[in-house]
Amino acid sequence: MNGRIERAFARARDAKRKLLVTYLCIGDPNEAESLALAKACVDAGADILELGSPFSDPTADGPVIARASERSIAAGGGLTMTLRVATALRASYTELPLVLFGYYNPLYVRGTGKAVLAAREAGIDALLVVDLPFGHGDELMTAARANDLRVVPLVAPTSTDAHVARLLQHGADAGFVYYVSVAGVTGNAAAPLLEAAARATQVRAQTGLPVVIGFGIDGPEKAKLAARGADGVVVGTAIVREIENATSPDARIANVKALVSCLRTALDGESAPEAPHPR
Amino acid sequence: MPVDEKLVPAPMPVPEADSREGYYGAFGGRFVSETLMFALDELTVAMKDVVASAAFQAEWRELLASYVGRPTPLSSADRLARALDAEHTKIARLFLKREDLCHTGAHKINNALGQVLLAKRMGKARIIAETGAGQHGVATATAAALLGLPCDVFMGESDVARQAPNVARMTMLGARVIPVTSGSKTLKDAMNEALRDWVTNVGTTYYCIGSAAGPHPYPELVASFQSVIGEEARAQILAATGALPDGVVACVGGGSNAIGMFRAFMKDDSVALFGVEAAGHGVHTDKHAATLTAGRKGILHGSLSYVLSNDEGQVQEAHSISAGLDYPGVGPEHAHLKDSARARYLSATDHEAITAATLVTRTEGILPALETAHAFARVRDIAAILSAERGRPVTLAFCLSGRGDKDLATYLRERERAEKDPS
The missing domain is CATH 3.40.50.1100 (Rossmann fold)
Structure with missing residues (x-):
């Protein structure tokens, strides 16, 4: 078992430290900058990278990431480019967990088994497929297990108890759970993070898996708030917005670095929860 | 690192026709974000319990006769x-x-009336729909007007331009037509936007899909109507x-x-x-x-x-x-x-x-x-x-x-x- 994800969570737990997961839409604005921006995130304190593979119809994403996806696709972005960027990152960082984040069609069209193998060869540790609910993608699960990749399950405010129970049965090698803070798309400023933190704590206790909270975390205060109930937080839209708004490559790097550092500092002021060790 | 080809699993065997709920042979299923799963479960239950009931069928068929x-x-x-x-x-x-x-x-009204009637039985407070030519939008706006529910219709900007008479009809019916400017600005993008609205308002809103497409149970629900x-x-x-x-x-x-x-x-x-x-x-x-x-x-x-x-x-x-x-x-x-x-x-x-x-x-x-x-x-x-x-x-x-x-x-x-x- 490669275990980068498990080790990352264990290290954070031992250091009583919250994990910071950062999302980038790879290819926005282009391949070279995405690679540089990913490294900037790591330099500024990101623990896990979510490499977003753009999709033409990102129905789970709000307007900011949807626009980034359009820009990326226009610049030649897609699964092939995302895996190329992963390969380059893996060459630089042997221990950094890389999560491939995307929609099912690009994987399916390549051939699910082939896509999973390619992800593994690119140094990806886990797959997060937003439109493939846990328990509905047998082919992907089988391929991921055969290739020692995690398939990260989502839990939402609307998830049933039965869903959480399924995670208990089948989620032992999920790596971690991604708790979606709000019924909505990414970048929702109204996400009820206090409630999300409470629910994430429950899910963490129920499943014994580490939990990160994502959706609607756009700055240090919200990151701190959400992190209270979880092992870490995911920040996506806020980073993508910095990339969209900056007017030069240097400004993009500087602004993303500044945001990630600020999030890191905020999280480091928050101690790890005293919860049972995830298995 | 070289990887043993044997690690790549063989494709899953294609199941027999209709052996899995929500599938037609190998096709169908439910590929949506986790947030929507409970709403699709809820709709599946409603399809089996409510739509199949004699009372619902009588009310819908009476409307088909006296109204459609x-x-x-x-x-x-x-x-x-x-x-x-x-x-x-x-x-x-x-x-x-x-x-x-x-x-x-057009035929669209058969399904729109059925689904809006169902939404009402399910206690939903608002209807959303996607539309291409505007026929499903008009049908849904019509059913919503008849049954007294507010209705928002997502329509690609290109379609808003080329189907102006239907946009005017929906507006006259009291529906809000929301032009969608992303992607190709047509039906596909209208459906993306409707799904985004639905995931955000999933507790109170009913998404009335007009095609025999979408996640289970929609293809079956639309086909049944x-x-x-x-x-x-x-x-x-x-x-x-x-x-x-x-x-x-x-x-x-x-x-x-x-x-x-x-x-x-x-x-x-x-x-x-x-x-x-x-x-x-x-x-x-x-x-x-x-x-x-x-x-x-x-x-x-x-x-x-x-x-x-x-x-x-x-x-x-x-x-x-x-x-x-x-x-x-x-x-x-x-x-x-x-x-x-x-x-x-x-x-x-x-x-x-x-x-x-x-x-x-x-x-x-x-x-x-x-x-x-x-x-x-x-x-x-x-x-x-x-x-x-x-x-x-x-x-x-x-x-x-x-x-x-x-x-x-x-x-x-x-x-x-x-x-x-x-x-």
Whole structure:
């Protein structure tokens, strides 16, 4: 078992430290900058990278990431480019967990088994497929297990108890759970993070898996708030917005670095929860 | 690091037809974000418990009779049949199932009334819908007005421009038409936006999908409401001729009128099923919407079906002069009918559809919707195929899914263009 994800969570737990997961839409604005921006995130304190593979119809994403996806696709972005960027990152960082984040069609069209193998060869540790609910993608699960990749399950405010129970049965090698803070798309400023933190704590206790909270975390205060109930937080839209708004490559790097550092500092002021060790 | 090829698992065996809930053979399923799963579970339960109940069926069917004007007639199109086959060697009889005579002008109202009625029974406070040509939007806005629920309709900006009469109708009905500016600004993008709204307001809002597409249970729900078309047509043609037709014909975008027409004949082995897709500028160009003819298997809008997508898995923009067929996906049951060869799918270009619409209007005095006109464009070929197979002229039942008032401006413009440039 490669275990980068498990080790990352264990290290954070031992250091009583919250994990910071950062999302980038790879290819926005282009391949070279995405690679540089990913490294900037790591330099500024990101623990896990979510490499977003753009999709033409990102129905789970709000307007900011949807626009980034359009820009990326226009610049030649897609699964092939995302895996190329992963390969380059893996060459630089042997221990950094890389999560491939995307929609099912690009994987399916390549051939699910082939896509999973390619992800593994690119140094990806886990797959997060937003439109493939846990328990509905047998082919992907089988391929991921055969290739020692995690398939990260989502839990939402609307998830049933039965869903959480399924995670208990089948989620032992999920790596971690991604708790979606709000019924909505990414970048929702109204996400009820206090409630999300409470629910994430429950899910963490129920499943014994580490939990990160994502959706609607756009700055240090919200990151701190959400992190209270979880092992870490995911920040996506806020980073993508910095990339969209900056007017030069240097400004993009500087602004993303500044945001990630600020999030890191905020999280480091928050101690790890005293919860049972995830298995 | 080299990886042992044996680590790559063999593809999952394709299950037997309908062995898994929500699947048609290998197609269908529920590929949506986790947030929507409970709403789809809730809807599946409602479909089984509420829609199937005698009380619901009675209320819906009463509305179909007293409000929609069902049963719609089955017209014998003798002049059109002779115009297509003067020798009388291919077409014995051609019957038109007149969904254009439904209230609001298309079959879409059958499903919209059923779903809005269901939404009301489920206690939902708001209706949303996507629309392409505007027919489903108008039908949903109509049902929402009748049943007293607020309604928001997502419509691609390109479609808002080319289907102005329907936008005006929806506005008059009290619905809010929300133009969608992302992607290709057509039906696909309207559906993306409707899904985003639904995931955000999932507790209180009912998403009324107009095509036999989307995640389970939508394809089944829409097909069940549209099946009234084929049920009536089958009884009517038996009454008129004493026999089943040789073939059934319908246009296919997402495929709701076609599946509604096909369902009643599915077990009649002697009845051949034909769907006609939109070939736009031609299926060999990159401007068409012939998903079953030229697409590949993939996932779009919650189900596994045929999709127009490139090698990277990005969904491509469809093209059709008909906004209602301008969609890069298709309902999963059609994918199964194609792969199992129970139904055959052909296509017709923009130009062929315009020509066919003129012929139908001038021989039968019926102005068909552009969507329907695509199916008319292939009737001669379908009759040729089927009469050759059966060694005699054949009887066809054709689903005339909607009327063409909304397309008049397009028809007149294209005719004028053709007169100026006869090539």
